Amino acid sequence: xxxxxxxxxxxxxxxxxxxxxxxxxxxxxxxxxxxxxxxxxxxxxxxxxxxxxxxxxxxxxxxxxxxxxxxxxxxxxxxxxxxxxxxxxxxxxxxxxxxxxxxxxxxxxxxxxxxxxxxxxxxxxxxxxxxxxxxxxxxxxxxxxxxxxxxxxxxxxxxxxxxxxxxxxxxxxxxxxxxxxxxxxxxxxxxxxxxxxxxxxxxxxxxxxxxxxxxxxxxx
Amino acid sequence: xxxxxxxxxxxxxxxxxxxxxxxxxxxxxxxxxxxxxxxxxxxxxxxxxxxxxxxxxxxxxxxxxxxxxxxxxxxxxxxxxxxxxxxxxxxxxxxxxxxxxxxxxxxxxxxxxxxxxxxxxxxxxxxxxxxxxxxxxxxxxxxxxxxxxxxxxxxxxxxxxxxxxxxxxxxxxxxxxxxxxxxxxxxxxxxxxxxxxxxxxxxxxxxxxxxxxxxxxxxx
DNA sequence: GTCTATACGTAGATAGAC
DNA sequence: GTCTATCTACGTATAGAC
Numbered sequence: 001x002x003x004x005x006x007x008x009x010x011x012x013x014x015x016x017x018x019x020x021x022x023x024x025x026x027x028x029x030x031x032x033x034x035x036x037x038x039x040x041x042x043x044x045x046x047x048x049x050x051x052x053x054x055x056x057x058x059x060x061x062x063x064x065x066x067x068x069x070x071x072x073x074x075x076x077x078x079x080x081x082x083x084x085x086x087x088x089x090x091x092x093x094x095x096x097x098x099x100x101x102x103x104x105x106x107x108x109x110x111x112x113x114x115x116x117x118x119x120x121x122x123x124x125x126x127x128x129x130x131x132x133x134x135x136x137x138x139x140x141x142x143x144x145x146x147x148x149x150x151x152x153x154x155x156x157x158x159x160x161x162x163x164x165x166x167x168x169x170x171x172x173x174x175x176x177x178x179x180x181x182x183x184x185x186x187x188x189x190x191x192x193x194x195x196x197x198x199x200x201x202x203x204x205x206x207x208x209x210x211x212x213x214x215x216x217x218x219x220x
Numbered sequence: 221x222x223x224x225x226x227x228x229x230x231x232x233x234x235x236x237x238x239x240x241x242x243x244x245x246x247x248x249x250x251x252x253x254x255x256x257x258x259x260x261x262x263x264x265x266x267x268x269x270x271x272x273x274x275x276x277x278x279x280x281x282x283x284x285x286x287x288x289x290x291x292x293x294x295x296x297x298x299x300x301x302x303x304x305x306x307x308x309x310x311x312x313x314x315x316x317x318x319x320x321x322x323x324x325x326x327x328x329x330x331x332x333x334x335x336x337x338x339x340x341x342x343x344x345x346x347x348x349x350x351x352x353x354x355x356x357x358x359x360x361x362x363x364x365x366x367x368x369x370x371x372x373x374x375x376x377x378x379x380x381x382x383x384x385x386x387x388x389x390x391x392x393x394x395x396x397x398x399x400x401x402x403x404x405x406x407x408x409x410x411x412x413x414x415x416x417x418x419x420x421x422x423x424x425x426x427x428x429x430x431x432x433x434x435x436x437x438x439x440x
Numbered sequence: 441g442t443c444t445a446t447a448c449g450t451a452g453a454t455a456g457a458c
Numbered sequence: 459g460t461c462t463a464t465c466t467a468c469g470t471a472t473a474g475a476c
Contacts, residue, residue, distance in 0.1 A: 016459095037257040038348030041452065053454075054460055062452070125406045126346040128258030172421045172428070179399020186345045201392045208392070208428035236441095262469065273472075274442055282470070443476075451468080458461075 020058050022048055024072070027065050028117050036120040037127050039065070063130050066121065071136035073118030078139040080111045081146060094159035094214070102206045104150065105177055106193075108143075109202060112181045113193040119185060123178050144170060164213035176205045240278050242268055244292070247285050248337050256340040257347050259285070283350050286341065291356035293338030298359040300331045301366060314379040314434070322426045324370065325397050326413075328363075329422060332401045333413040339405060343398050364390060384433035396425045 026047045031039050041062060045052040059065050084107040091097050112119035120126050122140070151173075152165040163169055184191065184198040193199050246267045251259050261282060265272040279285050304327040311317050332339035340346050342360070371393075372385040383389055404411065404418040413419050 035345065035348035037346060040450080042450080051461060052452080053462090056453070057459060120345075123402060123406060124344045124346065125255065125340075125409070126257060126344060128255035168421060168424055171418070172424050175399040175403050175418055175421055176396045176425065177399070178403050179395040179397070182343060182402040183395050183398050186343060189345070198391070198395055201388060201395055204388055204392050204432075205396065208432040211432040212424075212428040239441095260469070261471090271443060272470080273444085276471070277441060441476105443474100445473085445475100447470105447472075449469090449471105452466095454465075455463085456461100457463100458459105 016058070019048075023055060023058055024065065024068055028069060031069075031117040031120075035126070036117055036124075039127075041065075066127055066130045067133055067136050069118060070121045070132045071139075073115065073122050074136065074139035074143075076115075076118075077108070077111050077122070078143050078146075081108060081143060085146070085150070091154070091157075094154075094216070097154045097157070097159045098206065098210050101150070101154075101209070102203050104147075105173070105206055106199075106202050109177055109180050109184075109199055110193045113184055113196065113199060116185055116189065119181055123181055123185075144174060147173060158215060160210070160213045161215055164209075169209075169213065173209055176209075177202070180205070236278070243275060243278055244285065244288060248289060251289075251337040251340075255346070256337055256344075259347075261285075286347055286350045287353055287356050289338060290341045290352045291359075293335065293342050294356065294359035294363075296335075296338075297328070297331050297342070298363050298366075301328060301363060305366070305370070311374070311377075314374075314436070317374045317377070317379045318426065318430050321370070321374075321393075321429070322423050324367075325393070325426055326419075326422050329397055329400050329404075329419055330413045333404055333416065333419060336405055336409065339401055343401055343405075364394060367393060378435060380430070380433045381435055384429075389429075389433065393429055396429075397422070400425070 023044060026044050027039060029047070030043050034040070039062065041055055042052050045055055048055075059068070081104065084104060088100060088103065091100050112123070121132075125131075148165055148167075148170045151160065151170060154160045155162050155165045180198045180201060184196045188197050191197065191199075243264060246264050247259060249267070250263050254260070259282065261275055262272050265275055268275075279288070301324065304324060308320060308323065311320050332343070341352075345351075368385055368387075368390045371380065371390060374380045375382050375385045400418045400421060404416045408417050411417065411419075
């Protein structure tokens with residue numbers, strides 16, 4: 001039996017967690033400089049201040065690092081959107097619903113543009129041999145469900161046709177925003193969210209969605 | 221002065237071109253198996269039946285191979301769409317215009333899904349250190365112009381509002397389709413164009429575009 | 441134009457001492 | 459838990475003979 005105080009295991013676990021966090025933060029920094037596919041464990045080790053083999057105490061492989069960056073990215077984006085939803089006030093009109101969907105979509109895209117490394121992993125497949133685990137992908141599905149329930153609320157209020165909350169509509173909305181992210185990251189990577197050629201299309205794309213699903217239509 | 225017949229240089233140039241084509245075709249095959257970022261010149265050489273150094277007689281670097289695949293991809297896609305435009309008959313109604321935009325967009329996305337390696341290079345940035353040359357990018361701009369002029373025709377016929385042919389509208393349309401391509405390639409890479417979860421959204425996305433820019437609107 | 445040989449560097453991962 | 463040492467392998471690219 002050990003003579004160490006009972007608190008020791010907790011301290012150890014905490015330090016270990018800190019090491020894991022530092023490795024991941026550093027890995028993201030490296031990827032930001034060389035592209036997601038160019039991650040290099042030697043460089044990560046150098047910056048963290050350890051030798052490459054030490055990294056294997058925390059991650060069994062390079063793929064495991066990718067998977068954790070991917071998973072944390074989706075968790076953070078999900079939390080970012082949930083926080084937006086909490087902060088957003090209630091919606092009282094069709095126009096308010098449109099504004100709300102615009103702002104929510106902007107929050108979604110903004111996070112991606114401001115976290116380009118994570119976004120590359122989340123929206124592209126830039127790393128040969130790396131496929132995210134299903135668990136890591138779960139928050140992406142949760143986010144889709146969140147969008148669906150927001151739209152369902154607008155439908156219930158009579159501001160959108162029922163079809164607006166169906167799978168295809170939700171997916172179309174997500175797909176359009178992922179197009180914005182993808183085009184912005186690949187064609188104009190140096191621009192920020194506020195001055196991007198593609199991010200500025202968000203209100204327009206939302207208007208298209210609303211015009212199509214609006215209940216105030218003269219066409220069948 | 222050489223004693224060879226004057227026709228010789230042509231033959232040599234033709235054989236050289238055939239070698240270049242074979243290298244590119246093989247490189248695309250390899251990338252299809254390992255991902256665009258995983259291209260490996262040794263494997264290309266092995267399949268072509270030469271030693272790796274011989275490849276350098278045809279391409280000065282690995283990046284040059286990427287750039288040529290990228291450039292040919294855009295040229296082929298441009299030609300694919302021009303052929304579609306030639307084959308498509310004249311449009312006589314707003315409904316016909318909608319169908320035409322649907323079919324053209326589908327042709328665009330279909331090519332990308334059926335050429336996933338090229339599409340990865342054209343719509344993502346999967347290769348660390350590779351940025352396409354401006355010349356290679358030119359057909360992408362030509363394609364955008366092609367879309368713009370199609371939409372301008374619909375505007376001139378009175379089927380769409382003038383804004384439908386403005387830069388933001390054209391870019392929004394392109395962006396939505398690139399979202400379809402990106403999502404399909406990353407989330408459901410094994411599906412074909414005809415059974416994809418995302419490719420099926422094309423008609424819906426086109427309807428959104430048309431509903432927004434239609435002249436038959438009861439809203440200002 | 442293709443080859444052999446090799447430079448030159450990197451990279452991920454493991455064994456075993458401390 | 460970190461280190462040294464090393465493995466093993468790959469991969470791009472070049473030099474120079476044929």
